[in-house]
Amino acid sequence: MTRTTPKIQPYSQECKECPIRHRAVCARCETEELESLEKIKFYRSFEAGQTVVWAGDKMDFVASVVTGIATLSQTMEDGRRQMVGLLLPSDFAGRPGRETSAYDVTAATDLVMCCFRKKPFEDLMLKTPHIGQRLLEMTLDELDAAREWMLLLGRKTAREKIASLICIIARRDASLQLRASDGELRFDLPLTREAMSEYLGLTLETVSRQMSILRKEGLIVTEGKRQIVIPDFDRLLEETGDDSDGGFLV
Amino acid sequence: MTRTTPKIQPYSQECKECPIRHRAVCARCETEELESLEKIKFYRSFEAGQTVVWAGDKMDFVASVVTGIATLSQTMEDGRRQMVGLLLPSDFAGRPGRETSAYDVTAATDLVMCCFRKKPFEDLMLKTPHIGQRLLEMTLDELDAAREWMLLLGRKTAREKIASLICIIARRDASLQLRASDGELRFDLPLTREAMSEYLGLTLETVSRQMSILRKEGLIVTEGKRQIVIPDFDRLLEETGDDSDGGFLV
DNA sequence: CCGCCGCTTTGATGCAGATCAACTCTCATG
DNA sequence: CATGAGAGTTGATCTGCATCAAAGCGGCGG
Numbered sequence: 001m002t003r004t005t006p007k008i009q010p011y012s013q014e015c016k017e018c019p020i021r022h023r024a025v026c027a028r029c030e031t032e033e034l035e036s037l038e039k040i041k042f043y044r045s046f047e048a049g050q051t052v053v054w055a056g057d058k059m060d061f062v063a064s065v066v067t068g069i070a071t072l073s074q075t076m077e078d079g080r081r082q083m084v085g086l087l088l089p090s091d092f093a094g095r096p097g098r099e100t101s102a103y104d105v106t107a108a109t110d111l112v113m114c115c116f117r118k119k120p121f122e123d124l125m126l127k128t129p130h131i132g133q134r135l136l137e138m139t140l141d142e143l144d145a146a147r148e149w150m151l152l153l154g155r156k157t158a159r160e161k162i163a164s165l166i167c168i169i170a171r172r173d174a175s176l177q178l179r180a181s182d183g184e185l186r187f188d189l190p191l192t193r194e195a196m197s198e199y200l201g202l203t204l205e206t207v208s209r210q211m212s213i214l215r216k217e218g219l220i221v222t223e224g225k226r227q228i229v230i231p232d233f234d235r236l237l238e239e240t241g242d243d244s245d246g247g248f249l250v
Numbered sequence: 251m252t253r254t255t256p257k258i259q260p261y262s263q264e265c266k267e268c269p270i271r272h273r274a275v276c277a278r279c280e281t282e283e284l285e286s287l288e289k290i291k292f293y294r295s296f297e298a299g300q301t302v303v304w305a306g307d308k309m310d311f312v313a314s315v316v317t318g319i320a321t322l323s324q325t326m327e328d329g330r331r332q333m334v335g336l337l338l339p340s341d342f343a344g345r346p347g348r349e350t351s352a353y354d355v356t357a358a359t360d361l362v363m364c365c366f367r368k369k370p371f372e373d374l375m376l377k378t379p380h381i382g383q384r385l386l387e388m389t390l391d392e393l394d395a396a397r398e399w400m401l402l403l404g405r406k407t408a409r410e411k412i413a414s415l416i417c418i419i420a421r422r423d424a425s426l427q428l429r430a431s432d433g434e435l436r437f438d439l440p441l442t443r444e445a446m447s448e449y450l451g452l453t454l455e456t457v458s459r460q461m462s463i464l465r466k467e468g469l470i471v472t473e474g475k476r477q478i479v480i481p482d483f484d485r486l487l488e489e490t491g492d493d494s495d496g497g498f499l500v
Numbered sequence: 501c502c503g504c505c506g507c508t509t510t511g512a513t514g515c516a517g518a519t520c521a522a523c524t525c526t527c528a529t530g
Numbered sequence: 531c532a533t534g535a536g537a538g539t540t541g542a543t544c545t546g547c548a549t550c551a552a553a554g555c556g557g558c559g560g
Contacts, residue, residue, distance in 0.1 A: 072397070074397065074398075074400075074401045076401070076405065076491055076492070076493070077491070077493050078491075080405040080491075081405070082400055082401040082404040082405045084397035084400050084401065085397070095390055097387070102394060102397075103397070129379045129382070132379065132382055132383055132386060133382055135386060136382055136385060136386045136389060137347070139386060139389045139390055139393060140345055140389055142393055143389060143392055143393050143396060144352060146393060146396035146397060146400065147322070147324065147334035147335070147352075147353070147396060148324075149400060150324075150332055150334045150396065150399060150400055150403055151324045151326070151332040151334065153400055153403035153404040153451065154332040154403040154450075154451025155326065155330040155331070155332045155451060157546080157547095158546075158547065192506095192507070192508090193507075193508065193509095194507085200404075201403065201404025201405060202547075202548090203547075203548055203549080204507095204508085205508095205509085205510085205547090205548080205549080205550095206546090206547060206548075208508060208509055208510080209509080209510080209547095211508095211509095212509070212510085225507085225508095225556085241326050241327070241328075241330075242326070243326070243327050407516080407517095408516075408517065442536095442537070442538090443537075443538065443539095444537085452517075452518090453517075453518060453519080454537095454538085455517090455518080455519080455520095455538095455539085455540085456516090456517055456518075458538060458539055458540080459517090459539080459540080461538095461539095462539070462540085475526085475537085475538090
């Protein structure tokens, strides 16, 4: 199993002067391109719980998460829902060449997105191949993440699913730097029980129960509503069912 | 829900003279590029059941399925397995820029792959942007397929899973043309019960049972070992849980 | 300060699918 | 023709998670 590049990259250092700081366009940004981007971009804010677009609705922009968390979900006729994408800051949403959104896009927390009007963005892609290359890399990363996620959905137990999700968030959370001196890990779990259940293919009751169990066993500590502390990350990792080394994606 | 382009495209008509006929490189092939490709390509054949590469092993080529079916699977330490990719003819395997395979790649049937040595292929990608563009489109298709698959794994019942898989294969199978006059659909189901169970996140016993039920209900008819007839495709579609129109991916 | 609303936790019960086990069918091989 | 191996079917039983139901717990507006 190869590790792909971690999703949270120090792009802001690579590219300090870039006001958008999106991985899709900033890997090798040049002034001229940035000026083009400036003209076609706009910001949109959403409150937690708001819907950005519904599946099937027109979506005439692509976008990148600036702050907050967005989710992509699919809904079946009878209301069963499955999350299929979790977008953290710097992640990209929308498909060039597609008119409508294939998924419900929802703000899991308060959310700011940087949007680019689709048509000019596509034109820009044609002119500047490195944007397309970057997008390919990102899409391949997404695909690897989706495949890891499929293993979780298809074969893991509820307990393993919960442990996996917590580890995934912990690893991706930028506040990773808050890792305390003694190896304990403290961060925000910015998802409701319901959102977690949609991610994991479980019911929210099962999520709650398994969280309680992990808490009783001391594998996790909860502080307040959303704050989580992992006293011993490696011990929690063992509960994910992943082999110790691999499973690094997302 | 937008329909993406169907995966089986008439590329052989688009591009008759192209000896590889792979979607990644043939969309707008030009003689010069084809000559470059000729130099770096080679064919490999596998028997049903053979492993192409193991997860973690060196994989110094990318490849495209010529005939047969290949699968990508992940295995957990204790042996639980989940299929995460099903590659039919013209599908692409391998990630530019990655040294080793992230998944077990296995021949589900007898298989012929057209391989391109990775390094020169990457060089070619840099020189000819349309290959990268094509690869991006294909990867986005794969991602959509993976997300549809996630809904299946996370939220569908065993019955719905089976019906979905049969519909997916039926739609993608090139022998779709074998559709008989009266709307019945006849084709090969080239997967063992075990492979189906790995695809669906079930046990092979459950797959077998549900197949029997669908058979008894007349939704499918089996002829011999692998041949399947769907007397009424729309009726089977209703059993997938997908909304009638959408869910077209893969 | 009270009461309500959204979120979470916990309990009791039921069931879909897993597990364990036996048997059948079909070839391929000597 | 017997033999055996691999694939598929079917049955009995078990169990992990879903479902249904009710009660805790903040936090915010009145």
